[in-house]
Amino acid sequence: MRGTLVIAGKELRGFFASPTFYVMLFLITLIMSYIYPIQLTLFNQMLMSYVMQPGMPQQQLNIHYGLFLRLLSYLNLMLIFIVPALTMKLIAEEKKMRTFDLLLTSPVKSVDIVLGKYLAALGAILGIMGVAFLYPLVTASFATVNWAPLVISFIGIFLVAGVYAAMDLFCSSLTESALVAYVMSVMMNVSIWFIGLSAEVVDSQKARQVFEHLSLNTHLAGLVEGTVRTSGLVFLLSLVILFIFLAERVVESSRWRA
Amino acid sequence: MIEVRDLTKDYGPHRAIHALNFTVKKGDVVGFLGPNGAGKSTTMKIITGFMAPTSGTARIAGFDVFESPLEVKKRIGYLPETPPVYTDMYVRDYLRYVARLKGMEKNRIEKSIDRAVEKTSLGDVQKRLIGHLSKGFRQRVGIAQAIVSDPDVLVLDEPTVGLDPKQMHEIRELIRELRGQHTIILSTHILPEVQATCERAIIINKGRIVAEDSIANLATLEKGRSRLFVRLRREVGDLGAVLSDIDGVMGVESGSSNREWRVNLRGNEDTVDAVSSRLVSQGYGLLEFSPSKVDLEDVFLKLTYGQSRGGEA
Numbered sequence: 001m002r003g004t005l006v007i008a009g010k011e012l013r014g015f016f017a018s019p020t021f022y023v024m025l026f027l028i029t030l031i032m033s034y035i036y037p038i039q040l041t042l043f044n045q046m047l048m049s050y051v052m053q054p055g056m057p058q059q060q061l062n063i064h065y066g067l068f069l070r071l072l073s074y075l076n077l078m079l080i081f082i083v084p085a086l087t088m089k090l091i092a093e094e095k096k097m098r099t100f101d102l103l104l105t106s107p108v109k110s111v112d113i114v115l116g117k118y119l120a121a122l123g124a125i126l127g128i129m130g131v132a133f134l135y136p137l138v139t140a141s142f143a144t145v146n147w148a149p150l151v152i153s154f155i156g157i158f159l160v161a162g163v164y165a166a167m168d169l170f171c172s173s174l175t176e177s178a179l180v181a182y183v184m185s186v187m188m189n190v191s192i193w194f195i196g197l198s199a200e201v202v203d204s205q206k207a208r209q210v211f212e213h214l215s216l217n218t219h220l221a222g223l224v225e226g227t228v229r230t231s232g233l234v235f236l237l238s239l240v241i242l243f244i245f246l247a248e249r250v251v252e253s254s255r256w257r258a
Numbered sequence: 259m260i261e262v263r264d265l266t267k268d269y270g271p272h273r274a275i276h277a278l279n280f281t282v283k284k285g286d287v288v289g290f291l292g293p294n295g296a297g298k299s300t301t302m303k304i305i306t307g308f309m310a311p312t313s314g315t316a317r318i319a320g321f322d323v324f325e326s327p328l329e330v331k332k333r334i335g336y337l338p339e340t341p342p343v344y345t346d347m348y349v350r351d352y353l354r355y356v357a358r359l360k361g362m363e364k365n366r367i368e369k370s371i372d373r374a375v376e377k378t379s380l381g382d383v384q385k386r387l388i389g390h391l392s393k394g395f396r397q398r399v400g401i402a403q404a405i406v407s408d409p410d411v412l413v414l415d416e417p418t419v420g421l422d423p424k425q426m427h428e429i430r431e432l433i434r435e436l437r438g439q440h441t442i443i444l445s446t447h448i449l450p451e452v453q454a455t456c457e458r459a460i461i462i463n464k465g466r467i468v469a470e471d472s473i474a475n476l477a478t479l480e481k482g483r484s485r486l487f488v489r490l491r492r493e494v495g496d497l498g499a500v501l502s503d504i505d506g507v508m509g510v511e512s513g514s515s516n517r518e519w520r521v522n523l524r525g526n527e528d529t530v531d532a533v534s535s536r537l538v539s540q541g542y543g544l545l546e547f548s549p550s551k552v553d554l555e556d557v558f559l560k561l562t563y564g565q566s567r568g569g570e571a
Contacts, residue, residue, distance in 0.1 A: 006358045014346070102342035102403070105306045106359045107331040256310040 003108030007116025008123070011090065015124040024085065025131055028078060035074055036135050043067045064149055068136055069224055072157050075132050079125070079161045084185030086124050087168040088178040090117040091251070095176045100254070110252040114169065114244055121165040129158055149226025156223025159236045160216065164189045166243035173250040192216050259284045259411060259441045260305065265314035267300050274300045275465040277314065284410075287437050289452030289473075290445040292462040293562050298445040299339060301462070302415045305443070306336040319410055332361055335409035335440070339416050341400025345389030349380055349399055352388060353406050360407035374406040378432060394425035401432065405440070412440040418451060430454045449558055463562040476557055484549055486521040486533060491543025493517055500540060504532045 015021045043066045050061060059065050091114075094100040103113050136150055168185035175181050196215020199208050212218050219232035260282040267274045275297040282288050292298050303309040305316050307327045315322060321329040344352060353374060357367045375384050378398040383391060388399055397417065404412055417433065418426040433455045436442060446452060452459050452473065459476055461469040469476060494500065497519045498510040506529035508522040523529050530549060537544050 002361065003359065006355070010355050018346070097342075097345070098338060098340040099342040099344055101308060101336070101338045101340075102356065102359070105308050105331055105334065105336045105338075106356075107328040107361050108359060109328075255308070 001112070003106070003112030004116040004119065007103075007108070007113060008119040011117055011120030012123045015086070015120065016127070021086075021124065021127075024082060025128065028082070028128060029131055031078065032071070032074065032132065032135060036071060039067055039070050040139070063139075063143055064146060064153075064226070067139070068150055069153065071132070071135060072153055072224060075129075076157055076160065079128070079157070079164060080189040081186060082128065083121070083125065083161055083164040084168045084171070084182045084189065087117075087121050087165055087172050088181040088185060089172070090121065090169060091172040091247070092175050092178045092181045095254075096178075104255060110255070111248045113251055114173070114248045118165060118169055118244060118247075121169060122162060125158065125161045125165060129154060129161070146226075152226045152228060153224040156220055159223070159233070160220055163192070163216075163236055163239045163243075166240040166247075167192075170243045170247040170250070173247045259286075259319055260443065261315075261317040262301075262305070263315045263317075265301065265304060265316060266312050267297075267304060267309075268312045273465060275462075278462075278465075278467060280460055280467065280470060282441060282443060284441055285438060286458060287433070287442045287444065287456045289456035289459040290443055290462065291447070291449070291452050291459050291558065292445075293447055296447075296462045296562070297465040298447075298462060299415055302336075302413050302443070302445055306334050306413050307331055308336070308338075332407075333410045335404035335407060335412045337400045337404045337412075337414045337417055339419065341396050342403070343388045343396055343399050345387070347388055348385060349388055349391075349402075350375070350384045352399065353402055356403045357406050360409075362407055370406055370408055373408075374402040377405060377435065378402040379428075394421050394428075397421060397425070397429065398432075401429070405436065410441060412436065412442045414442065414444045416446055417444065418446070418448065426451075461558060461561050468561040469557070484523050484530075486523060486530065487513075487546065487548045488519045488521060488533075488537065488544070489546035490517050490519070490537070491545055492541075494519075494542060497521070501533060501536060504529065504536065507533065 043063070046066065047061065091100075094103065133154060136145060139145060164185075167188045168181070171184040171188060172178075172181040174184070193216055196211060196217050199211035199215060202208050202211060213231075213235065219229075219235050222229045222232050260280075262278055262280050265278040266276060278297075278301060290298050290301065300309070304311045305318065305323065307323045307330050310324060315324075317323065318330045319333050321333075323330050347355070350371060353371045354367060357370060362370065375381055378401055380395070380398055380402055383395055388396060391399065397420075401414070401417060404414065414433070418429045421429065430451060433442065433444065437455075444452070444456060456473060458472050459470070460467055461476075488497075493516040495516065497512070501507045501510060501521065506524050506526075508524055510522070511520045513519060521533060523533070534544070534547055537547075
């Protein structure tokens, strides 16, 4: 546990003390500051035209659906590419620079190493989420915002980013090259969205249920609408635990593999 | 302090070390000597708990390296071949990180960083980025990293490789200073390094220990043998024939020309006397006549390559 915190602290300082991370944050705000006002204007226009289109689904008139969820889906899209950039170096670079020797000859367990790095990645993701949360926060100054579903949907995206981080950390542990780790990570992040597609084409009822359960969409959908389902939480957390475990095995294996 | 029993390591079909056995007592400075690829680094990696052996055991301060790796790692400072430094960290922050990683108590950390910085003379650069330091300084940061947690055992894997002669000298001085406070194992393929810093040497070749003794004993391993370097004014066809009847002359090798010869002797001063008077009485014009002991380097070469130094002067 001590080792976990020492490593997490060092890596977190590495993120928040490095200009690269702030350049990344700056670029994220640049994109979001471009998209958000456009979405806001579109939402505004829709409300105006509602008078002339009475048949429109009521749901779309809610600011949570009409505005914030769109912001979150853009954030998710960006996280698919940004989380790998945060995690790619965490283990691969240590191997390449031979600093891994220091970690492996220090009195810390492999699980401390992996958990420490994972916590640091979560901290950096939290920073990105914090920046994204500024947009609804400012919106609250001129519109009525229902906070509970908003916060829950942010937690939902955070959990999904946590799954990305776990998968990407695992990718980083597999290789010495940060670039290879990055490409592998992006592929993994993108592909977990595609697994659910099979549910549309399989014939068997059982198979469809399995694929639906594996689909990240199913589980995220509830959260972003503001409903917390334990099955969703369990699914996301078990993905995190699975990949942390795999990464721990890879790190541990370097102790006995020649 | 360090006890190694029947340590064996295989890399696939290749056996890197064969059943090594040695013991290092507390406070000893031991040189681990051998040509490249002899299995030095492999042994060090196993002792530090970095790697598991195929069979055999290693114990540090009574703790088995595999049964209680965390206890062992708390007591070891390790400098691998490449110093494990983060180029994007400041020297002092890096040392603090290592001290915390090694599980030092909070209130002792700053003091021990000061000590490590002072020992390795890093005072002037402690607020600089490691990435901006020269190779010699990085190596010193690597040593500082190994001693910062005040470990009982220091394992240094080729600490002076790639440094210039002045830096090498400084690192050796530093190791000499550390003597007495830590038990030190030092691996190297550079002989003078062992002579300059260690009390005892373990010579390893092709994964086996070929000699293990104090430096003084190793140097006189072939007691009573000596060698004479002779330079003459006149060319001599076969000096061996001239000297062959003197008791104690083992053999003669010619040098760069027929004017320079090396004479291998066994015996005492009488033999040397006999050789010199023979050369003078024959009227060869003796210009130079210098005795040299068989030194550690000969022993080393003989043990590791199975040959004595012959070709070069």
